[in-house]
Amino acid sequence: YADEFEGKLATFLIFTLAAQGFLLVSDFDRVEDLSRRILQSAVKQRDPYFQSVALNLITTVFINKGEFKKAQKMLNAAIIPTEETGLAADRASLLNNSAKLELARGDFERSIRLLRQIHKLVSKNPRAKAVSATNIAELCLLLERYEEAKEMLDVALRLEEEMELNLIQPYLLSAWIAIERDNFELAEASIKLCKQKLEEVGEIRVKPNIYYFEGLLFKKKGMIDEAIHSFEISNKAASDLDNIEFLIKAQFELAELHLDRFNDTNELNDYSSVLSYLNNLTYLSEEQFIPRLLCDIQILKGLLLIHGNKQDKAIEAISEANELAKKFNYPKVQREAQTLLKEIDKDKKIEKFASILEDKGFQQTNRMSETLKKYQGFKFVKAPKVVGSKLYGIALVDADSAVMKYRFTTKHEYQTEASLVPMLVAAINIFSQSVLEEDLVLSEVTQQGRDLLIDMIGEYIIIAITEKITFNLKNQFEKYVGTLKKFIPKIEPLGSKASHQEVLDRITNVYFLQEGILQERTKEQKVDLESSLKELGDVIEQVEVDLRALLERADIATESEIIEQVDKELKRIDNLIR
Structure with a gap:
């Protein structure tokens, strides 16, 4: 094989591993560059497997960048080589990207159907089966289909316990169901187990999720101070990890809890905190281009500013919501904004402002709760944009x-x-x-x-x-x-x-x-990242040497020896990336 491929197989493997590594650190330009090099060589050699791999990687890049039309084009191109390979894993990768694309477009139902197809395809792979079951369960939970979610979670949890897969997400989603059903004892046990696994496995990417659900548990139990503390930890972890989804969720929860407390105590610190979190959400929605979120935030800011007797600023915020709703065709938001502006225009006395708020139920935070519930089901698929400022x-x-x-x-x-x-x-x-x-x-x-x-x-x-x-x-x-x-x-x-x-x-x-x-990072963290990437490069070079040596003796090595060696090299890369 070494003579026949002239070392190209090793090159394909190395480029693929490198692309997957850079994907995990969100270096999408490097991923696209490497993937296109793989694709170019694979087309020349008529290799459907690596054509499929490359096209799926490029699709993932475009989904993360929010370029959904380009992603769909790459996805369509990947169908033929994927069918040619006939491999279940290739088909699962293709379906997974299709599911992500539908999720990004907001079609949860179609995404679930695609994930169920993946679940069948990977039935012989315990980890992939558990992960796909967990993904289905999460979307079912967002759609409030709790029985379907529990059924899939039971599958994931059984596989986790039998195979010791060290997965955290199934326990988190179990906690979510328990919270919704007021089973606080089960929710506490699940969250405690998640924290233990976080320490053991070191999977810091789920830290925002764990503390977010802990916050929900405390909130449901009426422990407001503890809930605020947990949501603050979730918010900080999400900020450190550029996790936009949980940044938005945690900050909405914090805004509502501080508003609840302000309505009880009239403490200005709580009022200031609410406005601060709404300002944060304004910046996030502008930077990540989430126009509906921006409309909702401007309405909430307007109501809050009215409550603080800042009429001019309130009119400015509500007018902004009206213009955005008109531009992006949100008629319901536009009607609400126009109604508020008309009422304000009729009588600008403070008493009238207060009555508007009372009519809207703002003092009972109904409007905030309504908006919050919508974004509890928010699923952000794109990678966060890096927005700089001088x-x-x-x-x-x-x-x-x-x-x-x-x-x-x-x-x-x-x-x-x-x-x-x-x-x-x-x-x-x-x-x-x-x-x-x-x-x-x-x-x-x-x-x-x-x-x-x-x-x-x-x-x-x-x-x-x-x-x-x-x-x-x-x-x-x-x-x-x-x-x-x-x-x-x-x-x-x-x-x-x-x-x-x-x-x-x-x-x-x-x-x-x-x-x-x-x-965006402290100097120490930046140095750590750069040294880690250098180490990754060194390991990739060594893996290439090892694989070339392996290919040279492929005629005398047994199949099990080759598989064992390749598996060992893959684990080296995987461990370093983790």
Whole structure:
């Protein structure tokens, strides 16, 4: 075989392994490049197996990028070589991509039908059978078909216990069913088991899921503080992992719980938290282009701002929802927005605003709950987009004297302007404690192409000037402020020593690169990622050498020896990726 293929089989295998590895770290450009190289060679050699592999990989890339028309085209092209191979695994891969594509289009029913076909095809593979059963169960749960979900979960759990597959998702979904049926004891046991498996297996990708369902359990039991804590852990883990689905779900839950608590206590901190989470969801829906979510959020923000007697901002948010609904053809949202705007226009007195809220049931959070329920069934298939933003500068200003105590600028500060000072002074002049509680963005003083993030640290106002506010940038800014709160008391009075500037610069550089682009990972994490990718490259090179040696002695090696060696090499790659 080595003479016949001239080493091409090893090349196919290596490129395929590398593409699968880069797929797991979301490097879609590398995956597409490698897959097209596989496809080109496979077409030349009339190899249907690797044609099918390459086309399925390219399909996966387009689904993750949200380019569904291109994905469908690749999927259609993969049908012929997949049928030629006659392999159940190839057909299962094709059906799996079809199911993902239907899921991305919002057709859960068709996706379930395709997943059931996969379940039959992989009946002799315990892990694949358990995973497919779990996937079917999840979609059935989202459609509130609990009996079907339980039937598939029983299959997955039986295989998990018999074969020790170390799967977590079946137990999580069991907890979900138990929560829906008020079986709190079973839900607690399932979540506890998931946490144990998380420690044993190290599958951190399910951490947002585990703590989200724990939050749901606490919420159902009326333990609001504990629920908020669990949802906060889920939210942070989802943010770290770029898990958009659970970012949206966790933040909706947090917004509703803080709103419930605000209606009971009228604490401004809870009101501020609700608005903060709604702002986060606004950024997320804009960045990931989820127009319906953006419409819903603008309506909720409008109602919340009315409740805070911010009529002008409320009108602005509801008008935005109206325009978006018109643009993307959401007639129900458009009617609701127009009705609210008409009522507001009739009488702008505060009492009238309050009555509108009462009529809408907002004080009982009905509108929030209705929207929340819709997004509990939200399934985000595309990979998150990386949306960057230029940082122009940061300033720490004494709140009483308006004296600038620290300033950090980047190369993105406009050269044609003498300074950012006029913008900072304008922000300080309109800044107050009430503004801080209600707004994170001071749009009144922004110039074209610039936005402001603002917060307070003791007696200091901190302002970041940026090209535009993105979810990642806002998240990074909040972490930055949290770090400054720990360090500033240690260097008081601020600015009294030359070293203070250096200390603050170092802290700033941890969160923002010098050239002003958001640093999405800390430097240590970035180094770890780069070294891991280098190690992956080294292992791939060694695997290629081993496989070439194996092919050279293929005429004398037994079939079991070849399978054992290939399996060993695959495990090396799999372990490193994990």
